[in-house]
Structure formats: C-alpha cells, structure tokens
Amino acid sequence: MKKLCLVLFVCCNISAYAQKQDYPIQPLAFTQVKLADHFWASRIETNRTVTIPASFERCKSTGRIKNFEMAAEGKGKFCTVYPFDDTDIYKTIEGASYSLAVHPDRQLDAYLDSLITVVGKAQEADGYLYTYRTIDPIHPGGAAGPERWMKENENSHELYCAGHMYEGAAAHFMATGKRNFLNIALKNADLLVQTFGPGKRAVAPGHEIVEMGLVRLYRITGKKEYLDLAKFFIDQRGKKAYNKKSKNVWENGTYYQDDKPVINQDEAEGHAVRAMYLYAGMADVAALTGDKQYLAAIDKIWDNMVGKKMYVQGSIGAVGDGERFGANYELPNATAYNETCAAIGSVFWNQRMFLLHGDSKYIDVLEKVLYNGLISGVGLDGKSFFYTNAMQIQDHFTHPDIERERSGWFVCSCCPTNVARLIPSIPGYIYAQNGKDVFVNLFISGTGSLKVNNKALQITQQNNYPWDGGLAFIINPASAMEMNLKIRIPGWAQNQAVPSDLYSYQQPLNKKVEIKVNGKPVEYQMEHGYAVISKKWKKGDKVEMTLPMDVQRVMASEKLPDDAGRVALQRGPLMxxxxxxxxxxxxxxxxxxxxxxxxxxxxxxxxxGVTVLKAEVKAINVDTAKQTVSTENKTLTAIPYYAWANRGKGEMMVWFPEEVKFVDIISR
Incomplete structure (x- = not known):
C-alpha cells in the first residue's frame, strides 16, 4: 500500500492546496494519534474486525452491491427498498479506509479496489451515479421522478448519495493515495457544477450532506467551484413556495430545514440528521468563506438545540414521525426517538463549532453524545445496533415503535454504516491547535504527535477514563518550547450538567480541579472552559489533574414535564x-x-468492564393475589446507559422518581 504523510480527519482534510481562510483551530488527525487505552481502542478494533466486515457482507446479501452491478449492465430491477441504499456502500468504504490508514490490510485494500470497480462501472458517461435510476432510467422508482433531480428537494436523495460518495472517496484517497474512487467522485462533482448554480438549475437538497462532501473535494483539489456549489445549495433553502401557515412540517418546509433562508433560521428543526449535516456544512462554508451570517445563524441554532431540544444523554430528534426535532421542550421519554445517525451528526457539528470558536462547551456536548447517546447505538459485539435510542422501556407503557432489542441490520441501515465510519476517526477529536495553543479535548490514553512552530511535540496521556478521574499528561517536545497547554475542564466537573439550564445538578459540588506540573500545584487561568498552562516546556514534563467522579443527581428544567420529580444519574461523562x-x-x-x-x-x-452504581432504594411492589400496592427496600444496580440491551430484552429506566405521589390504575 502506498503510504502518505496525511492529515485524515472527518472534519478538515488539509491538502496540498493551502486554503487562505479556514477554521482558526485545526484538529490533529486521527492518524497522528496512537491509542493505548481499553475503552476506545477495543471499540475501534471491534469496528475493524467485526462491524466493517459485517457491513460489507450485509451490503452484499441485501442486494446493495447487486444494484451497482445491474446499473452497470443497464438491466434488472432495483432490488432494495430505499433510493439512498447506495450510501451504505459508500459509508462502509469510508470507515474501511479510515481503518486502512492506521492498520494496513492487503486483503481489505484489494477488496475495496474490487468494490470501487463495481461502483465505477455503474457510473454513466457524464458522471451521473445513482443506481435507483440508472438500472432502468425509463422506469425509475417513484421516489426519483421521470427526470434527473426532479424530486431532489423531496425524497430522491440523488445529491445525498453524491455527498456520501464524496466523503468515502476522499477518505479512500487520503488513506491509500489511489485515485480510483476519487476520480469517480470528481467526475460526478463536475457534473453537479455543470448542472447547478447561478443561471443553471437550482434546488435545496432534500437530504443534506452533499455540502459537506463538496467541501471535502475542495480541500483535496483546491477547485473553488466545489466550495461555491456547496454554498449555493445552502443558500437555496427558504426559496421554495411552501404553505407557511400549515402546521404540517412537510407542507411548511420545516422538515427539510427549507421554510426560510438559513441565515434567518434560529431553531434546530425538522429531520434531525438532515439538520446536523446542514449545520455542519454551514460551519464548513463559514470557516472557508468568512460568512458571518452563517455563523450568527448556527450560533443561535446551537443555543436552541442545547437549551431546549436535547435529551440528558445527549440524544436529539425526539419525534418519531419524521425522525425530527419537536417543539421547544418537547422531550418525552416514553416515545423518544433519538436516531443514532443524529448523534453522529451532532458530533460532526459540535466539533466544527469548537474549531470556529475555541469554546469547551461544544466539546462538552460532543463528549456527552459520544460516551452516551452515540455508542449506545452499537452493541458490544460490534454487529448489533439500535436505530433509535430509548429513554425508557417499561412493560406496560412503552410505545410499540420503540426498540427494545438490537438488530443485526435494518431495511433502512443508515445507522450501522454511519457507525462504521465514525468509530475509526475518534482519535481525531482528542487534540487541536492554533499556533502555539494546544488543546486537549478528550481524555483517552495514548500518544499524539503534533508540530508546534515546526517543532515536533508528543503528548502522552495516561488514564483510566471514563472510570477514573485521575489524568496524567507527559509532554515531550523535540527541544524546549514555549507553548500554551489548554486542558479542557469538563462542564460536568464545574457543576454544569449541560451548557444550558435544561439540566442541572441537584447538589452542586464545589471542588476546584487541582493541576500539578512535575508534582507541584500550579495556578492556572481559565479561558472558555480550558485550564491554560503557559510555560517553556521541556522533555518529560508531567501534568497531573484529577477530576471529581462523584455520583451526581441530575434534575431537568421545570419546562420538561415528563421529568418532573425525577432524577437521572451521572458519574463523570457517563449517564x-x-x-x-x-x-x-x-x-x-x-x-x-x-x-x-x-x-x-x-x-x-x-x-x-464497567463501573456500576449501587444504592439502597425503594421499589414499588404490586401483589396481584392480594390486590395490594406497597414499597419495599431494594438494592439498585445502575450501568452506563450506553451498555443497556446487551443481555436480552427487558425494562430500562434513565429517570427515576424521588417519591410516590400517586398511583395510576391500569387494567390489562
């Protein structure tokens, strides 16, 4: 395999074409971080050895690969259900490419080449690639319409498929140096440039991600037309004639984030995954163009989401009808939807918001999502998944549409393949820098290799996070260097359950986090949630910090009626x-x-391996024979939320009442 000196990372891929304007803070690529912990390293290895192979096998067994083969031959019938099923192959290629970047595998490399050959043969002469139409363009499926892109702003997902293709192709190119997939993507992107834009065809993509994908290609090629087209697509939102007065989210355009121009939007709305990809795309374009109106809009939207539309374990998209955000404070537990893909999109967006602003509150949310509402979506075996992530499973009250147990695959399997591409990139969220400012965002044992003012620097973390709050950082510059080390002090360690008043701690802790350098306590300044230690660092300097790992009782805002009189349990970053x-x-x-x-x-x-919580509590006991209701003493055992549903099907609760005030009588 050809080896490259690469910066491969989900958000920013720095190519040979230097951008004049970009995110002020740059992440350290995951390829520059070598993990030595159990929590994440084992998940990444399971993703490599189980999740990715299983995804490819299921793409084959379900006919997703066959769709490309039929498209190449121009005959047959689209044999899966959804017009966007092509993306499951693209996303799995992306995840496999990330895996190859740090774990060479000739067999996998060859398999990707063979799969890319199949994809390439399905591409039409002018670059169009969408098997749902190409198999039989005279009689395409109903989601596509009689002509290309006629139903793009609804449900054809043509541009959505293109966006995931670009993401996968960029990852493959940067991992292997090969242009076979990249050339397919560029040919398709050039077709889009010829088709869409000022004076050409105009559309607001029905399911966003093409915007993010075009930015990826722009970073690789330096071709400004790709960046311009990404901005053009974003700016088309709010131009379609919808019935603005209708309360139906499809009729008024909010489902597609299309009810008003993006610069006038101030709430997280509509389909949650589409929304996350849109806001992430806006952040990318704002960083590369300096568009301040985009910045103002996504700042307001972020405040709305975190302040009014996010569950306590970081999940978003409360409403199952449309997989969407509800109204402000509409966060029911019994019917919580919380798509895994939405959690993944939240990680993408929050990372970008941090790169724009340098504020730890975005990483606080990213961490909450990552350790809770995201990895809950994949089983510990690496091959069973949740599409949705419940907040409670109660025998007599659980909504029938809420998943009680994991599945190996879904008819719509966007979530498993999205997990496959996210997990390998997690080391890329640990470190970031801006000049001589070096940010430590996540606490994961291992070594990151950076350059500060063109001088090599290694930071080695030693910890047992998230089970233990003791953190150590070994600083090893090539030679003595001036550097501002910025270590995130998590909001949860500063009496802040989330960066809003949506949730709070019942009994705030007043423990200042002590930091030692070479065994001696140091005074540090706090800037935007970071402890800043500025000094001339030398090889072997050791920074130690202990975060309080008390069990915290979390209360919800009084504006969340479902959680009234209840508490949730948190320890460190874990719910x-x-x-x-x-x-x-x-x-x-x-x-x-x-x-x-x-x-x-x-x-x-x-x-x-988990830390469990134990406590002597009360439990309601119903004696059906005697027709009595009483309370009894009970020993509670609580596990990390992410680990539920790995041992069979049964009840699960996140929010617990503090006392009995009344009893509903239900006869079933």
Whole structure:
C-alpha cells in the first residue's frame, strides 16, 4: 500500500492546496494519534474486525452491491427498498479506509479496489451515479421522478448519495493515495457544477450532506467551484413556495430545514440528521468563506438545540414521525426517538463549532453524545445496533415503535454504516491547535504527535477514563518550547450538567480541579472552559489533574414535564440507567429518595468492564393475589446507559422518581 504523510480527519482534510481562510483551530488527525487505552481502542478494533466486515457482507446479501452491478449492465430491477441504499456502500468504504490508514490490510485494500470497480462501472458517461435510476432510467422508482433531480428537494436523495460518495472517496484517497474512487467522485462533482448554480438549475437538497462532501473535494483539489456549489445549495433553502401557515412540517418546509433562508433560521428543526449535516456544512462554508451570517445563524441554532431540544444523554430528534426535532421542550421519554445517525451528526457539528470558536462547551456536548447517546447505538459485539435510542422501556407503557432489542441490520441501515465510519476517526477529536495553543479535548490514553512552530511535540496521556478521574499528561517536545497547554475542564466537573439550564445538578459540588506540573500545584487561568498552562516546556514534563467522579443527581428544567420529580444519574461523562437484569427483573418500579448514598464498583467481567452504581432504594411492589400496592427496600444496580440491551430484552429506566405521589390504575 502506498503510504502518505496525511492529515485524515472527518472534519478538515488539509491538502496540498493551502486554503487562505479556514477554521482558526485545526484538529490533529486521527492518524497522528496512537491509542493505548481499553475503552476506545477495543471499540475501534471491534469496528475493524467485526462491524466493517459485517457491513460489507450485509451490503452484499441485501442486494446493495447487486444494484451497482445491474446499473452497470443497464438491466434488472432495483432490488432494495430505499433510493439512498447506495450510501451504505459508500459509508462502509469510508470507515474501511479510515481503518486502512492506521492498520494496513492487503486483503481489505484489494477488496475495496474490487468494490470501487463495481461502483465505477455503474457510473454513466457524464458522471451521473445513482443506481435507483440508472438500472432502468425509463422506469425509475417513484421516489426519483421521470427526470434527473426532479424530486431532489423531496425524497430522491440523488445529491445525498453524491455527498456520501464524496466523503468515502476522499477518505479512500487520503488513506491509500489511489485515485480510483476519487476520480469517480470528481467526475460526478463536475457534473453537479455543470448542472447547478447561478443561471443553471437550482434546488435545496432534500437530504443534506452533499455540502459537506463538496467541501471535502475542495480541500483535496483546491477547485473553488466545489466550495461555491456547496454554498449555493445552502443558500437555496427558504426559496421554495411552501404553505407557511400549515402546521404540517412537510407542507411548511420545516422538515427539510427549507421554510426560510438559513441565515434567518434560529431553531434546530425538522429531520434531525438532515439538520446536523446542514449545520455542519454551514460551519464548513463559514470557516472557508468568512460568512458571518452563517455563523450568527448556527450560533443561535446551537443555543436552541442545547437549551431546549436535547435529551440528558445527549440524544436529539425526539419525534418519531419524521425522525425530527419537536417543539421547544418537547422531550418525552416514553416515545423518544433519538436516531443514532443524529448523534453522529451532532458530533460532526459540535466539533466544527469548537474549531470556529475555541469554546469547551461544544466539546462538552460532543463528549456527552459520544460516551452516551452515540455508542449506545452499537452493541458490544460490534454487529448489533439500535436505530433509535430509548429513554425508557417499561412493560406496560412503552410505545410499540420503540426498540427494545438490537438488530443485526435494518431495511433502512443508515445507522450501522454511519457507525462504521465514525468509530475509526475518534482519535481525531482528542487534540487541536492554533499556533502555539494546544488543546486537549478528550481524555483517552495514548500518544499524539503534533508540530508546534515546526517543532515536533508528543503528548502522552495516561488514564483510566471514563472510570477514573485521575489524568496524567507527559509532554515531550523535540527541544524546549514555549507553548500554551489548554486542558479542557469538563462542564460536568464545574457543576454544569449541560451548557444550558435544561439540566442541572441537584447538589452542586464545589471542588476546584487541582493541576500539578512535575508534582507541584500550579495556578492556572481559565479561558472558555480550558485550564491554560503557559510555560517553556521541556522533555518529560508531567501534568497531573484529577477530576471529581462523584455520583451526581441530575434534575431537568421545570419546562420538561415528563421529568418532573425525577432524577437521572451521572458519574463523570457517563449517564447511567437501571436495567431489568440487574434489578430483579424490573427497572420501572425503582424510586430513588433524596439523600440516597451511592457506592461505585468496577466489574471487569460485566459488559466488557464497567463501573456500576449501587444504592439502597425503594421499589414499588404490586401483589396481584392480594390486590395490594406497597414499597419495599431494594438494592439498585445502575450501568452506563450506553451498555443497556446487551443481555436480552427487558425494562430500562434513565429517570427515576424521588417519591410516590400517586398511583395510576391500569387494567390489562
């Protein structure tokens, strides 16, 4: 395999074409970070050895690959369900390419080449690539319409497929140096440039991501037409004639984030995955063009999402009808939707917001999503998944559409393949820099190799996060250097459950985080959530920091009626849940009175190793024979939310009442 000196990272790919304007803060590529921890390294390895191979096999067995083969031959019938099924192959190629970048594998490399050959043969002469139409362009599926792009602003997903193709092609090129997939993507992108733009065809893509993909290609090629087209697509939003007065989100355009121009939008709205990709694309374009109106809009939208539309474990997209955001404070537990893809999109967007602003609050949200509402979407086996991520499973009250157990695949399998491409890139979220400012955002053991003022620098983290709050950082510059080390002090360690008043801690802690350099306590300045240590660093300097890992009782804003009188449990970055299998077969009957004392215990043999919470609590007991209802003492065992549903099907709860105030009588 050809080896490249590469910067490969989900958000910013710095190519040979230097951009004059870009994100003020640049991330350290995941290829420059070598992990030495168990928590993430094991997940990345499982993704490499289980998730990616399983995704390819399922793409084959379900007919997704066959669609490309039929398109190449120009005969047959589209044999899967959704017009965007092509993207499952693109996303898996992307994840496999990230894996190849740090773990060479000749067999995988050759398989990707063979798959890319199949994809290339399906491409039409002018660059068009969309198997849903190409197989039989005279009689395409109903989602496509009689002509190309006629239904793009609805459900054809032609540009969505193109966007994921660009993302996959960029990853493959930068991992291998080969242009076979990249050339396919560039030919398609050139067709879009010829077709869309001022004085040409205009459309607001129905499902965003082509904007992010075009930026990826711009970074590789320096071809400004790709960046211009990304901005053009974004600026088309709000121009279609919808019935603005209708309360139907499809009729008024909010489902597609198309009800008004993006610069006038101030709420997270519509389909949550589409929204995340749009806002991430806006951040990319704003960084590269300096568009301040975009910045103002996404700042307002972010405040709205984090302040009014995010679940306590970081998930978004509460409403199942349309996989979308609801109204402000519409965060029901029994019917929570919380698509895994939306969590992945939130990570993309929050990373970009940090790169724009340098504020730790964006990484606080990113961390909450990453450790909770995102990895809950993939089973510990690496091949079972949740499309949605429930907030409660209660035998008699759970909505029938809420998933109770994981599936190996879905008819719409956007989430499993999205997980496959996200997991390998996680080391790229740990470090970032701006000149001599070096940011430490996530706490994951391993070594990052940076350059500060063209001088080599290694930072080695030693910790057992997220189970333990003791953190150590070994600083190894090639020679003594001046540097501002900026270590994030998580909001949860500063009495802030989230960067808004949506959730708060019942009993705030007043513990200042102590930092030592070479064994001696140091005074540090706080800037935007970062402890800043400025000095001339020399080889072997050691920074130590201990984060408080107390069990915190989280309360919701009074504007969230479903959570009134209830508490959720948090320790470090992790939210906790009670699951049936640890609690006598039930979890929905647990009451956690005020002043309950918790103990913690690490159990290496449970769920690949987790710290559990234990406490003496109350439980409601219904004796059907005697027709009595009473409370009894019970030992609660709570596990990290991400680990639920790995041991069978049963009840699960995140929010627990503090006392019994009344009992509903239901006869079933």
């Amino acid at each position: 906790y849940a009670a699951e049936w299998t640890d609690n006598g077969g039930k979890a929905a009957n647990i009451i956690i009175p005020k002043n309950t004392a918790f103990t913690t215990q690490y159990e290496a043999g449970l769920l690949n």
